Amino acid sequence: MRWISILVGSAMLAGCFGAGQAQASGSQGATHLVLPPVPKALLPDAFAGWVAEGAAKKLTDAALADPANAAALKEYDFTDAALADYKRDGETLNLRALRFRDASGAFGAYSFYRQNGWPKEQIGTGATSNHNRVLFWVGDTVVDANFSRIGPMSGSELRELAGQLPAPEGGKALAPPILANLPQANLDGQTTHYALGPASYAGAGGVLPTELVGFDRGAEAVTANYSLRSGPATLTLIDYPTPQMAAAQEPKIRAYIDACKKADKQTQAGWSKALQDSDLVSLEVKRSGPLVALVSGDAVPDESHKLLATVHYELDLMSIPQPTESEVAKTGKLLLAITLLVIICCGIALLLGVFLGGFRALYRISRGKPASSVYDAEFIRLNLRE
Numbered sequence: 001m002r003w004i005s006i007l008v009g010s011a012m013l014a015g016c017f018g019a020g021q022a023q024a025s026g027s028q029g030a031t032h033l034v035l036p037p038v039p040k041a042l043l044p045d046a047f048a049g050w051v052a053e054g055a056a057k058k059l060t061d062a063a064l065a066d067p068a069n070a071a072a073l074k075e076y077d078f079t080d081a082a083l084a085d086y087k088r089d090g091e092t093l094n095l096r097a098l099r100f101r102d103a104s105g106a107f108g109a110y111s112f113y114r115q116n117g118w119p120k121e122q123i124g125t126g127a128t129s130n131h132n133r134v135l136f137w138v139g140d141t142v143v144d145a146n147f148s149r150i151g152p153m154s155g156s157e158l159r160e161l162a163g164q165l166p167a168p169e170g171g172k173a174l175a176p177p178i179l180a181n182l183p184q185a186n187l188d189g190q191t192t193h194y195a196l197g198p199a200s201y202a203g204a205g206g207v208l209p210t211e212l213v214g215f216d217r218g219a220e221a222v223t224a225n226y227s228l229r230s231g232p233a234t235l236t237l238i239d240y241p242t243p244q245m246a247a248a249q250e251p252k253i254r255a256y257i258d259a260c261k262k263a264d265k266q267t268q269a270g271w272s273k274a275l276q277d278s279d280l281v282s283l284e285v286k287r288s289g290p291l292v293a294l295v296s297g298d299a300v301p302d303e304s305h306k307l308l309a310t311v312h313y314e315l316d317l318m319s320i321p322q323p324t325e326s327e328v329a330k331t332g333k334l335l336l337a338i339t340l341l342v343i344i345c346c347g348i349a350l351l352l353g354v355f356l357g358g359f360r361a362l363y364r365i366s367r368g369k370p371a372s373s374v375y376d377a378e379f380i381r382l383n384l385r386e
Contacts, residue, residue: 041056041082042056042058042080042081042082042097042099042141042165042166043056043082043084043095043097044161044164046086047157047160047161047164048153048156048157048160048161049088049089049157050086050087050088050093050157051086051087051088052084052085052086053084053085053086053087054085056082056083056084057082057083057084058080058081058082059080059081059082059083060079060080060081062074062078062081064081065078065081065083065096065098066098069112069199069203071197071199072109072112072197072199072200072203073098073109074197075108075195075196075197075198075199075200076100076105076106076108076109076112076196076200077100077101077102077105077196078098078099078100078105078109079099079100079101080099081096081097081098081099082095082096082097082099083095083096083097084097091147091148091149092147092148093145093146093147093148094145094146095143095144095145095161096143096144097141097142097143097144097165098141098142098143098144099140099141099142100140100141100142101140101172102140102168102171102172102173102174103125103139103140103168103172103173103174103175104174104175104176104194104196105140105196106137106138106139106140106141106142107125107126107137107175107176107194108176108194108195108196108200109137109142110126110135110136110137110142111192111193111194111204112193112194112195112200112203112204113135113142113144114128114135114190115130116188116190116191116205116225117190118130118135118190119190120189120190121134121136121155122155122159123136123155123158123159123162124136124137124138124143124158124159124162124165125137125138125139127158128190129150131150132146132147132148132149132150133145133146133147134146134147134150134154134155134158136158136162138162138165138167139165139166139167139168139173140168140172140173141165141166143158143161143162143165145158176194176220176222177239178194178220178222178237178239179192179194179222181237181239181291181311181312181313182222182224182235182237183226183235183307183310183311185310186226186227186228186307187224187225187226188224188225188226188227189224191223191224191225192222192223192224193205193206193222193223193224194220194221194222195215195220195221195222195223196215196220197215198210198211198213198215201213201215201221202272204223205223205272205273205274206221206223206236206272206274207223207234207236207272207274207275207278207294207296208236208253208256208272208275208294209256209272212252212253212256213238214238214240214245214249217240217241217245217249218240218241218245219238219239219240219241219245219249220238220239221236221237221238221239222236222237222239223235223236223237225297226297226299226307228297228299228303228304228307229303230298230299230300230303231279231297231298231299231300232297232298232299233282233295233296233297233298233299233303233304233307234274234278234295234296234297235293235294235295235307235308235311236293236294236295236296237291237292237293237311238291238292238293238294239290239291240290240291240292241290242290243289243290245290246287246289246290246291246292247287249292250285250287250292253285253292253294254285257283257284257285257294260275260280260283261280261281261283274296275296277297277298278296278297278298279297279298279299279300281301282295282296282297282298282299282300282301282304283295283296283304284301284304284305284308286308286309286311288311288312288313289313290313291311291313293308293311295307295308
């Protein structure tokens, strides 16, 4: 019985060792190389009948992509650009594609270039036009198209181009969260401007002085126009990283607005154009969580106050499940697991004993001996001869 146990154990160890060697040799022999995906070109060589005149010019410097607005592009996290000239049947098309780190930067740049009053177009995620110029954005890319002659099919041609642009994934495809805090009633969506720094805020016609907003503290701002019954109103939302920062900055903005209401005509010369065109009586400031809101424009104070009252920051809390088991319950589960392990080991040992002992008993019976060796007479024989 001892020799049979040794043989069975040796066979099991040999099988385990062979499987381990096979797995190790297989893992060492097969080497998997994961190559990065080939980056997609920002502008295609041809689309909708338009053929590029040579390869697109690639730029990584914002000063070369747009020298006049390089500072604003850097605030929007500009990464690279592509310039290309296309021809078709004697007509020309100039394209400038600007790519940013995420969709927030692309929307900000699009809102920076778009002027109030430009009509809305159905291209990409958002689009507008001004005579022969069409501006649209999709994903993390902004495209500025200038036609030699605009035609009835120009919109569909640019829609085809928008479908070929590389698309970001994950969090890079999300629009700025601050846009969700803008009241939707009476909102003119074509006047929304999103800023991440002083250059983009001032270039888009910001109401407040840039040093008062607090971009150096990580703030971001959005302005939008509202068509109220008594006149147009401009709502400015400033989002700070924490409510404490907003609480510290609100008194400064409120003090500036109070000073504006008491200022004379000579002082108003240094104000922004948006503030000069506003009815000073309707200026009002409010804070809600990390948001500081300012209403300006030419609406009556009652409607301005009502618009400001609709601004509300909603905090989304995610509940984290807490452990509900006590230490006694954990100890009981541990003891139960130990008991089950002992029972399983005893059962395995019993099965092995029955299997090995039964095999030996059958072997003895086949040779005409009793099933057990208990009745075997074992003695020592001494062959002594005189």
